[in-house]
Structures are given as C-alpha cells and as structure tokens.
Amino acid sequence: MYKITSLNDQGLGVCFVDNKITFVYNTLIGDVIDLEIIKSTSKYNLAKVTKYIKRSNNYCDSKCPHFDKCGGCNFLNMSYEDTLIFKKNKLERILKKFANIETNIDIVSSDNRYNYRNKITLQVNNKKIGYYSYNTNEIVEINNCLLAKESINEIIPILKDFNVNNGKIIIRTNYINEILINIISDNDIKLIGDIPKNIKGIIANDKVIHGESYLIDTIGNYNFKISYDSFFQVNNYVANIIFELINKNILKDENILDLYCGVGTLGISTNTNNKLYGIEIVKNAIDNSIYNAKLNHINNYDYKCGKVEYNLNKYTKENIGVVIVDPPRKGLDKKALDSIITINPKQIIYVSCDPITLARDLNTLKDRYNIKYIKALDMFPNTYHVETFVSLERK
Ligand SMILES: C[S@@+](CC[C@H](N)C(=O)[O-])C[C@H]1O[C@@H](n2cnc3c(N)ncnc32)[C@H](O)[C@@H]1O
Numbered sequence: 193m194y195k196i197t198s199l200n201d202q203g204l205g206v207c208f209v210d211n212k213i214t215f216v217y218n219t220l221i222g223d224v225i226d227l228e229i230i231k232s233t234s235k236y237n238l239a240k241v242t243k244y245i246k247r248s249n250n251y252c253d254s255k256c257p258h259f260d261k262c263g264g265c266n267f268l269n270m271s272y273e274d275t276l277i278f279k280k281n282k283l284e285r286i287l288k289k290f291a292n293i294e295t296n297i298d299i300v301s302s303d304n305r306y307n308y309r310n311k312i313t314l315q316v317n318n319k320k321i322g323y324y325s326y327n328t329n330e331i332v333e334i335n336n337c338l339l340a341k342e343s344i345n346e347i348i349p350i351l352k353d354f355n356v357n358n359g360k361i362i363i364r365t366n367y368i369n370e371i372l373i374n375i376i377s378d379n380d381i382k383l384i385g386d387i388p389k390n391i392k393g394i395i396a397n398d399k400v401i402h403g404e405s406y407l408i409d410t411i412g413n414y415n416f417k418i419s420y421d422s423f424f425q426v427n428n429y430v431a432n433i434i435f436e437l438i439n440k441n442i443l444k445d446e447n448i449l450d451l452y453c454g455v456g457t458l459g460i461s462t463n464t465n466n467k468l469y470g471i472e473i474v475k476n477a478i479d480n481s482i483y484n485a486k487l488n489h490i491n492n493y494d495y496k497c498g499k500v501e502y503n504l505n506k507y508t509k510e511n512i513g514v515v516i517v518d519p520p521r522k523g524l525d526k527k528a529l530d531s532i533i534t535i536n537p538k539q540i541i542y543v544s545c546d547p548i549t550l551a552r553d554l555n556t557l558k559d560r561y562n563i564k565y566i567k568a569l570d571m572f573p574n575t576y577h578v579e580t581f582v583s584l585e586r587k
Contacts (some may be wrong), residue, residue: 193245196223201282201548203266203576204238214239217326218260220270222248224561230327233498240327249273255306256338263326265339265574273306276370276570279578282493283568290551291558299568299578303429307575308524309339310409311364311426314348316356318378321348339574343369343390354381354396366409367428374420383467395420406480410437416455419476423454430571434543434581435461438516441537441583443563446513451500451528456481456542458516460488469510470495471503504531516541523549542582545571550580 196205196219205219209229216227216236216487223245231238235432244569254268267275280299287293302308314321318393320331336345343365349360351373359377375381387518398421406419412432418424425431438461442448446466450459453470462468468490472478478497485493496503500519508531515537517524523546525530532540533556540561544550554563562582571579 194225194227196221196225196248198338199278201286201294201576203278204557208465209237209239211502212237216241216268220248220250222246222250238327246344258323258332261325262323262334264323264337266576267574268338272301274406275574276297276301279570280568282576283533283578283580286547286561287551290548290557291555293551293554293558293563294350295563296569297566297580298566299570300430300433302427302570305573307341308427308429309337309344310341310366310428311362311424312337312340312344314351314361314363316359316361317359319352319355321351321356321361339364341369343371347371347373347391349387351510353385353399355379356381356393362420364407364420364424366407370407372404372407372420393420394463411457411461414457414461414488415484416457416460417480417487418455419480420478421482422474425555425571427571427573430569430579431457433569434458434579435564435565437581437583438462438541442541443514443585447511448514449507449510449512449535450515450535451514451515451517451532452519453477453481453495455519456495458518459493460490462482463488466488466492466513467510469507469512471500473497473499501527501531504528504535507531508535512537513565514539514541516543518543519549521546521549524553529553533557533560536586538586540584542580542584544580544582545577547578547580550582554582554584557584 194207196207198206204215207214216239220438225241226243227239228242229237229239235356259268278298315332320333322331322333325332356377357379362374364372373394375396394401408417412435448468450470453472459468459470475497478495479494512535564585565583567581569579
C-alpha cells in the first residue's frame with residue numbers, strides 16, 4: 193500500500209517503493225494505492241495502479257470514457273482550479289531550480305476547459321484510429337475527444353472510410369467549423385462516397401486529394417491563412433490573450449524580429465508600422481506569413497524561410513529593437529541565443545511552451561535582461577503543459 197505525496201512535472205503521482213522514487217500514472221496527491229511496477233531504472237520506477245484503496249479528496253469523476261487508458265490528457269479527474277495550481281507551482285519551481293528566478297506568477301485560465309482544441313492528431317495502427325495509450329504504443333480507439341472542438345468530433349466517425357493502414361490523421365477546424373484533414377499514411381488514400389460539405393480540404397501524403405490545402409482562421413480581430421503543414425496556436429482564446437499581452441508590453445516604434453514565426457501570428461498581432469521581420473523553417477508557413485501580413489494590413493515586412501540559428505547574422509545591422517521568440521519545446525538553440533545577444537535588442541518577448549528550456553534560456557539572458565513581466569497561460573487545459581509569456585528588457 194502506497195500513498196501519493198506529490199505530482200511530478202508530467203503530472204504523475206510520486207511515492208516511494210523500497211526508498212526508490214516511483215512515478216504512478218492516473219493518481220492524485222492523497223491517493224492510497226496498490227501498484228505494479230512497469231519499468232525500473234537505476235534512478236526511478238514507473239508504475240500503474242492495480243487498486244485504489246482510498247481516493248484523494250481532490251478526486252473528481254472524469255467526463256471521458258477513455259481517460260483510464262488514453263495518453264491524450266493527464267488531469268480529467270482533477271478540478272480545473274487544481275490543474276491551474278499545479279501549472280503555476282510547476283513553473284515557479286522550475287524557474288527557481290534552473291534559473292534561480294524567484295517570482296510569484298499568475299496563471300490565465302482558458303475560456304473552455306473542454307472542446308478548446310482547433311487541431312488534433314490521431315494515430316493509426318493497423319486501421320485502428322485513436323490516441324496512444326498512456327504507457328504503451330497501443331492505440332486507444334476513440335470516437336470523440338473531450339479536448340477537440342465539436343466540429344472535429346463530428347468528423348472522427350468518418351475517418352475509417354479513408355482506409356488508412358498505418359500513420360497519422362491530423363484534423364483542423366476554424367471559426368466557421370470548416371475542416372482540413374491531413375493524412376500521413378503508408379498506403380495510397382482514395383476517396384469514396386460523399387465528402388461532408390464542411391470539409392474544406394483533404395491532403396494525403398502531401399498531395400491535395402480534395403478541395404484546398406489550407407484554412408483561414410481568426411485570433412481576436414486578426415485573420416490567418418494556415419496551410420496543412422503550418423503550425424497554428426491550438427487554443428484561439430488563449431492565443432488572443434497572448435496577443436493582448438504583447439500589445440500591452442511591447443516597446444513602441446521599434447523594428448521587430450519575429451523568430452519561429454509560424455504563419456506570422458505574433459508579429460502581425462503588433463499591428464506595427466515599423467519594419468517586421470520573421471524567420472520560420474516551414475516553407476508553406478512563410479508563404480502564409482507573407483499572405484497574412486497583407487491580409488492584416490501590415491505593409492513593411494520581410495520574411496525569411498530557414499532555420500533561425502543559421503539566419504540571424506544579417507539582422508545585427510537592421511536596428512532591431514524587439515525580438516519575439518516562440519520556439520518549439522527544445523527552446524532556443526545555443527547559436528540562436530548567442531546571435532540574439534549580439535543583435536542586442538532593447539526587448540525580448542519570449543513565448544514558451546516548455547518551462548525547463550525557458551528557464552535554461554532565461555538563465556543565460558538574465559545577466560543582460562531584466563524580467564519586466566511574466567504570466568502563465570493555460571493554453572492546453574487537462575494536460576501537464578503550461579504556456580508562459582515573458583517580457584525582458586535590456587539592463
Ligand atoms: C511554437 S511554434 C510558434 C509559431 C508562431 N510563433 C505562432 O504563434 O503560431 C514554433 C515554430 O517554429 C518553427 N521552427 C521549429 N524549429 C525551427 C528552427 N530551427 N528555425 C526556424 N523555425 C523553426 C516551427 O515550424 C513552428 O512554426
């Protein structure tokens with residue numbers, strides 16, 4: 193019999209088995225359980241519950257029938273308030289541990305705890321369609337995902353008609369419930385039967401097999417064209433709060449460099465009349481950025497397709513006042529970080545989806561930059577992930 197005493201940063205319960213730290217799936221602080229160890233390393237065990245002897249006082253019933261097995265969510269059996277406290281504490285602890293930054297951080301909640309995602313990625317294995325189970329590569333077949341917008345859920349039952357053998361199906365939706373389906377599969381995909389009218393496009397292995405290869409979506413008052421392979425923020429409501437934070441905090445009348453710019457969202461949201469530069473690795477996303485700048489009445493832009501870390505040299509001469517960075521989870525490449533320091537902007541706005549790499553990068557920047565403003569955002573409700581907005585100004 194073991195008692196869960198805390199949660200680790202991935203939301204797994206922590207207990208000790210023969211003095212070895214043990215992480216347990218599907219548990220909350222206060223749960224008393226029997227467990228089975230499913231993996232053991234020299235440093236830790238990974239375990240699953242065989243019996244709940246007493247459930248935590250914080251336990252709530254999950255609204256999803258797949259929650260016990262599915263690896264898509266972590267926190268469906270916690271109150272929303274408790275999930276926000278977990279995220280706030282996690283971020284504060286990591287910033288203290290890896291950057292020695294001690295600060296009290298507010299977290300902004302999502303407008304919806306459920307049905308907030310405008311995109312989901314389903315795995316396909318031997319024609320089974322769903323998410324990976326939390327502890328194996330087995331597929332948990334689903335016909336509805338509590339995190340996805342309703343228009344996405346309406347499409348899930350017809351996906352089997354595409355006869356995908358193995359691969360992935362990425363479904364996106366927009367503000368008018370249009371659907372874009374991107375199939376990556378090890379077999380040829382042929383369309384049969386009637387395609388629902390709201391399916392704006394189907395792409396299979398990078399070929400358009402029906403309709404268009406993009407959607408137009410909105411964040412706040414801005415419109416964005418998004419190609420099937422471009423990144424786009426998954427939670428439109430929280431993305432708009434990031435836009436508001438940028439506008440509240442950004443230094444005015446400065447040239448802006450938007451790094452890892454995707455389809456141009458963050459830079460475009462500044463509505464700048466100064467020069468707006470952007471760099472992004474995905475070609476279609478850069479084409480989208482150019483289109484989106486015009487669509488949103490930005491005239492003075494210059495987008496470059498390539499890796500941030502190899503393309504920053506020329507910007508040292510461009511009088512950049514503000515650098516916006518929104519990197520993938522691995523954070524800023526060392527080379528990129530060194531080049532940003534050489535560019536020496538007055539302000540760096542860092543939007544992060546991973547507190548550990550954020551803390552690592554802030555630790556490098558903190559000798560030259562002060563944190564002027566920091567806020568956590570619940571971009572991904574019911575998961576252990578937390579988004580962070582940081583405005584840094586040169587000392
Ligand atoms: C977290 S997304 C942010 C996108 C955008 N700022 C937004 O708000 O939608 C990170 C982006 O970085 C791009 N990316 C990843 N590695 C990159 C690299 N080394 N150089 C340039 N872009 C990269 C990805 O394609 C993705 O569009």
